[in-house]
Structure formats: structure tokens, C-alpha cells
Amino acid sequence: MSLQQSDSHSIETRRVAIxxxxxxxxxxxxxxxxxxxxxxxxxxxxxxxxxITLATVLLPTAYMFAPALGNVAARLLTGEGRKDLQIRPHLRGSLRVYAVAWFAPVLLTxxxxxxxxxxFSASFDPELTTYTEALRQAAGGDIGIDPWTLVAIQLVAAxxxxxxxxxxxxFGEEFGWRAYLxxxxxxxxxxxxxxxxxxxxxxxxxxxxxMxxxxxxxxxxVPWTGFLAMCWFTLTTGVFLAWVTLRSESVWPAAIGHGAINAVAGLSVLFVAGQPNPLVGPTPLGLVGGLGWTVAAAWLLWRSEVFTGTPPVDDASSSDTADATTAEAR
Incomplete structure (x- = not known):
């Protein structure tokens, strides 16, 4: 059963609650x-x-995998079993979706x-002064490498x-949010x-x-405006992650896209001079820094067939329609 087909069913409130x-x-x-x-x-x-602190261990494990545990618990406690796990990659028909999930976060960020x-041009530091000083403090002296080389390495890695x-x-989050909820x-x-x-x-x-x-x-x-800013960030990026999930009917493009967002989100901080308002930018968690994501989310919500329910007409579908019409005429 496809994700879109589940529209005809009622909400399973007990499973959602668990x-x-x-x-x-x-x-x-x-x-x-x-x-x-x-x-x-x-x-x-x-x-x-x-x-390595308690926080660095618990955040990527217990915290980030809590939604995945919610998925498993809801299935076990309600007898849902393995139905519609969304863990098959469906690579053959979704390679473009995977590519978009992989590279679009870098572009939009x-x-x-x-x-x-x-x-906010005064916040831009092309000399990487703040970043260089942080590196020197961490190294206890000369870092021995051009900071721009480190930036290039981080960008390539991203x-x-x-x-x-x-x-x-x-995956711990996406297996819960996009593959189950x-x-x-x-x-x-x-x-x-x-x-x-x-x-x-x-x-x-x-x-x-x-915290x-x-x-x-x-x-x-603080912290109330931070709560709101985070919800705006998850709303806009969540549209993209939902789109790649619904297009592929698999959790893996969303997991890759989420991973790509995390990989590139902090790069802009390397170019910051002073102490900018994080609610504004330059990272995508700020309202201005996240404009690329906002525009993408708006476009997807109002133009993509995933959300409008009107699939585009292409040559293949036109041919299928013509063949069906010819068959009926016979």
C-alpha cells in the first residue's frame, strides 16, 4: 500500500498516541x-x-532514536507488525529523489x-578571523594549515x-517522523x-x-523565541523531507536529506564576524538564513503533485491513456 493510498483511511489514534x-x-x-x-x-x-561527554553520547543515541523507538513500540503494542515499514530503498525508481535529497540541502542552505x-554585510568575515582564532586556541598555537583549506574540506565532506x-x-528520527507519523x-x-x-x-x-x-x-x-524559530525550521525542512519520502515511498531519502542538512547547517558560521542573532541567521535555523528552505517548502506545497494530488501529464501517461481509449473503442 502506498503512502498516498492511506489517505482514505481514518487516523489510527491509539497508535499515534503510543x-x-x-x-x-x-x-x-x-x-x-x-x-x-x-x-x-x-x-x-x-x-x-x-x-566525550554524557551529552555527546546521549544526544545521537537515546534522544535521536526516540522516534524510532516510538515506531517500534506502537507496532508491538497494537499488533501492527511490520506493515508498511517504508524501509525498502526503491532505488530503481527513485534515483533522482535520492540525488535531490543528497544535494539540495547544500544548495538551499x-x-x-x-x-x-x-x-547583513557587516557580519561577513572573508578573512575567517573568528574561525582562525578558535582554531589557534584549540591547537594551542599555530594551526599549521590555511583555514580556507579546512573550509574547503568541510564543504567537500558535506x-x-x-x-x-x-x-x-x-534514521532514528526519520523512521519515526516520516516513516510512521x-x-x-x-x-x-x-x-x-x-x-x-x-x-x-x-x-x-x-x-x-x-538548554x-x-x-x-x-x-x-530566550528560550521562547528559540522554540518558535525551531518550529519554523522543522516546518520548512519537514516539507522537503516529507516530499522525498512520499515520492520514494521509503525512509532512506529522508534520512539522507536529514543527514545532509546536519552536515551543511553550520558552515556559514565559519564566516561570521561578531555575535549575530541566531534567530535571524546565518544558519538555516534563522529566519533569514533559512529563506532558501522557506521558498522551497512553499513551492513544493503549492506546485508539487505530491501535495496537490494532480500528477503531471507526461508522454508515458498520455500514451497509456491513448492505448486505453483505443482498447475501449475496439
Whole structure:
């Protein structure tokens, strides 16, 4: 059964409720444990000298995999079993979708960063002064390499290997949000379900935002405006991730896309001078830095057949229609 076909069914409220209780419960319990042990900034070191803290271990595991656990728990507790897992890759018919999932996040993020630095030109530091100084402090002296070389390495990694590495952790979220909750909410309508999942996904981050994740503490209205900014980010990127999921009927393009977003999101910070308002940019988590994602989400919602329900007419479909008409005439 395709994801679109599930539109005709009613919402399975019990399964949705179990999923949300586990996805939120495990994640927020993890956040509580982190808060009680020093938060994100003072998390205890598990391996002294290596920078591995309790937070760096629990965030990509217990927190990020809570939605996947919600998927599994809802299936086990309601007898749903393995129905419509969305884990088959469907590579043969979805290679273009995979390519878009892999490379579009880089383009959309760089577009937003470009707009931000064009509007706030005083924040742009082509000499990488702040980044260079941070490297020198970390190295305890001369870094021995051109900072621009490091930037180039990070950019190349962001479009090659990083999406695959990050995919392993992003799968924990996507197996929950896009592979389970999205199909369950499709009876509301594809647009409505996509936007609702985006909001649920955003609110799920709130305990981390309150502890300074993504936005820090130095912005107006902390942490409430950070909560809202995160929801806007998850709404816009969530449209894209829903689109690649619905087009491929597989969770893997969304996991790759999510991994690509995580890989490229912080690159613009390397060019920042001073302390910009993170609610504005330059990363895609800010309103201006995320303009590329906002435009893409709006276009997909109003023009893509995935959301409009009107598939485009191509030569193949026209030929099929003509053949059917000829057959009927016979």
C-alpha cells in the first residue's frame, strides 16, 4: 500500500498516541537526565581528555532514536507488525529523489546564507578571523594549515561522505517522523499532515533549545523565541523531507536529506564576524538564513503533485491513456 493510498483511511489514534508518548517520553526523559547532570554546557566527561561527554553520547543515541523507538513500540503494542515499514530503498525508481535529497540541502542552505550576508554585510568575515582564532586556541598555537583549506574540506565532506555518516543517526528520527507519523496523519490531507508533523518534530526539540542547543542563550526572548524559530525550521525542512519520502515511498531519502542538512547547517558560521542573532541567521535555523528552505517548502506545497494530488501529464501517461481509449473503442 502506498503512502498516498492511506489517505482514505481514518487516523489510527491509539497508535499515534503510543508513538508520541514513547517518542517524546524517551527524548524528554533523556533531556531531563542531561539537565540534572550539568546540561549541555557542563555535561560530565565520560572519557577525560577526549571531549566525550554524557551529552555527546546521549544526544545521537537515546534522544535521536526516540522516534524510532516510538515506531517500534506502537507496532508491538497494537499488533501492527511490520506493515508498511517504508524501509525498502526503491532505488530503481527513485534515483533522482535520492540525488535531490543528497544535494539540495547544500544548495538551499548556501542560498539562505548568501541572502543573510548580503543583507547583513557587516557580519561577513572573508578573512575567517573568528574561525582562525578558535582554531589557534584549540591547537594551542599555530594551526599549521590555511583555514580556507579546512573550509574547503568541510564543504567537500558535506556533499560527499557526511550525509551518509549523518544518515545513520538521522534514521532514528526519520523512521519515526516520516516513516510512521506522517503516514498515520495522511487522512488529514497531505499538506496538513506534513505541516503537523513538522510542528510535532519542532516541539520535540524544545528541552534541548531550553538548554542552549542550536541557539545558545544570547538572543531576545530566550528560550521562547528559540522554540518558535525551531518550529519554523522543522516546518520548512519537514516539507522537503516529507516530499522525498512520499515520492520514494521509503525512509532512506529522508534520512539522507536529514543527514545532509546536519552536515551543511553550520558552515556559514565559519564566516561570521561578531555575535549575530541566531534567530535571524546565518544558519538555516534563522529566519533569514533559512529563506532558501522557506521558498522551497512553499513551492513544493503549492506546485508539487505530491501535495496537490494532480500528477503531471507526461508522454508515458498520455500514451497509456491513448492505448486505453483505443482498447475501449475496439
Amino acid at each position: 508513538f508520541l508518548v514513547v517518542a517524546y517520553g524517551v527524548a524528554w526523559a533523556t533531556a531531563a537526565a542531561l539537565f540534572l547532570t550539568g546540561g549541555l554546557t557542563d555535561s560530565p566527561e565520560l572519557l577525560p581528555g577526549l571531549g 548556501l542560498v539562505g546564507a548568501g541572502v543573510y550576508f548580503a543583507v 556533499v560527499t561522505i557526511a550525509p551518509l555518516i549523518n544518515m545513520l543517526f538521522a 506522517l503516514p498515520k496523519l495522511l487522512p488529514l490531507g497531505t499538506r496538513q499532515a506534513t505541516l503537523l508533523v513538522g510542528l510535532v518534530w519542532g516541539a520535540w526539540h524544545w528541552p534541548l533549545i531550553a 542552549g542547543y542550536n541557539y545558545g542563550f544570547e538572543y531576545p526572548g
